[in-house]
Amino acid sequence: MAKESAYKEVRGSPDGSYAKLPMYCHILEKNNLGTLTFIETDNDGHFMYFFMALGPSIRGFLSSIRRVICVDGTFLKSKYRGTLLVATCQDANRQIYPLAWGIVDSENNDSWTWFFQKLRQITDDTDELVFISDRATSISNGFNSVYLNAHHGHCIWHLQTNLKSKFPRIDIVPLFRATAQAYSLAKFEINMQALCSLHEKIREYLEEEVGVEYWSRAHFNGIRYNIMTTNNAESLNSLLRSAREFSILALIEYIREKMQSWFHDRRIDAEKCTSYLTPLMEEKMYDRYNESKGFEVKALSPDEMQVSDKMKSFIVNLERGTCTCKEFDLDQFPCAHAIAVVRDVGDNCYRFCSPFYSTSYWKQAYSEYIYPLSNEVDWEIPDSVRSRKVIRPLTRRGSGRPPKKRKQSAGEVCKSRKCSRCLKTGHNRITCTDRVPLNERHE
Template identity: 45%
Template sequence: MSRDNRHASSWLIGESIRETYQGVGCEFRPKDIVADIRKQYGIQISYDKAWRAKELALGSIRGSPEESYNTLPSYCYVLEQKNPGTITDIVTDCDNQLKYFFMSIGASLAGFHTSIRPVVAVDGTFLKAKYLGTLFIAACKDGNNQIYPLAFGIGDSENDASWEWFLQKLHDALGHIDDLFVISDRHGSIEKAVHKVFPHARHGVCTYHVGQNLKTKFKNPAIHKLFHDAAHAYRVLEFSFIFGQLEMIDPRAARYLMDIGVDQWARSYSTGKRYNIVTTGIVESLNAMLKNARDLPVLQLVEKLRNLLQKWFVTRQQQAMSMSTELTMWADGELRSRYNMSATYLVEPINSKECNVNYVGISAQVNLDTRSCTCRQFDLDHIPCAHAIAACRFYNISCYTLCSKYFTTK
């Protein structure tokens, strides 16, 4: 207890707690270390010493952040050699410090070109390791409506230059994609970069983010619900009716939404193919999953991302091979639900491929040749709506043949 006697060093304490930090996501904080050392050894240590002990323990397991950055180029070289088609890039500043990093695994790129709806959600999230920074993510949805990571990047922050660099690398990796649709939150840097790097792509905003901003600005639950209903409406007529109600309740909220641009968030006014993807939830879910990994040094973070993709590809291949349906489990469930709805619909033929479909006084016109229906659900989701399924039953056509290839089990 005397100051003349030698005390336990931070290194010694760090070695004693080292095993506690094995794995990702440990919540053993400095104050927990203070309490644990007091309980286990009867010794009182300062918070500062506990913090240093934690840093030393993590350093002995993960290596130093500086060492991690230095090893990254070698890691990328091996990654490209072992995974054909993989694209990585590292940009350093004038002091040879990492400025930008990009990674897209070859398997992700190959799958995107053959099997994935061309709708890409992009977002950034902050890193929590010693040198901080931002993790950029581009993700899609696969045919079973699951998250499909496409590319990752690291930069200093979410600014014009970093977003333009990341999206340019994504463009170089993908090449020109017909009907590409990019979804993001309303971050100004993303919007500028999308218009500059993907001039032929359509850009839409996440309806969830717009809805949350609406809640914050106008604090009226009725407004938020009407916005949600208007954003998800398939028909312009239906949208106009709902938006008219919103406008009567609060003209300021309606003006705010109009200023964003109706075609940016309303499904019925969308000028590109969004399919059923209206939010950046796929990226937000990925951010949440990587919450603990964002504490890691850069090399361990990148390896965590690679390992996650490897696990998902193996699991989903096994799932696909076990599916006995022509469509994925999710798409098949959607189709069956609509099939059950269509059981009582009345079909009035116009010609061999067109008909009117009536249900309780509401009618829709279906054209099986153009794969369209005036309800617009068939046109926008690219899965037959209940009206189209009723028409298929009448003409003795399999409704499975009218689904987009992106939803097939193959």
């Protein structure tokens, strides 16, 4: 009770936060043009769902971000519990780019469907759009009811934990990741055969129960680039670990402040960059350029070239942006074989990179500012907004202390620390309380 009383003084009353939510959203939309906020209540005014996407983030996504969105949810630890939903992407430098946020009662069909309906007002529904998530049924049901043309893929990290749980005595992870990340169908089949040889039921699970088109990059119907997991969304959830205890208004403001800071810092980093590609992609181009030096290039036709390594050969078509290794096709970034052809014909490698990797797109994504809200005493609120009634949700936290840590998935193992001094687990050398060995006393 004392802790909650202190929180109330610093971050506001949990009940009062819901009442102020419409006014907060009005000022937020006024100060950041193009911002979308939605508050869903039941017939009695009890809070159900909340959605927020900041205007600068929306415009940055539409102009400069690859159309791959990771979605995930994590539980809240405030008085009235709930679940935080997040939709995030990657910018040109492969950094996390938050797009939209939601607060709902729990991860269920209705909440995810509502969230996707609001998200569709930003993303539309095109064949280029890809969503990556875990295998939660509620996410799949919500996605399928809203998006008809976009593609849905599964996070291979979550899938590998399921495999470890189903086949615990097999070292399955390295082969599974190699199979999932394979670019070409030929490479996939080689890895898949080796993977399925470990246990007779692996193929049945991955092909029939899960569906190979959801987790294999080679079989995926859309283009998911390098994004094979939901790590971007998971990282955001981890960043907000402490803020998930806040009242709803304090949590939303914490998120807005974080995004304001990210946009500012990354805008400065992008402005300092003078290369055509972003720093991370420039380094990748450098590595592949060096790799291409040992390749032999032969002309096949006016459009196609054969690139030979010591053991294999590949066919590259620069104008179509294709290579039989499929890296050029699926990453939209020149593979080492394509770079060898570019060097041979005397062209420019940058011409064949997707603009989504360029510094200009990186700058454009963070070109706008996210503004704070003015002091509450200065808010000018219309009567229509002020009169809207939003009451705390009907659900609330149960008795006892709420859980602070996420429950581990089946097959997920938490690595414990090992002391380098006594070789026991659960602590490190600094906190070790065992008696110091004699040979260590004389050092």
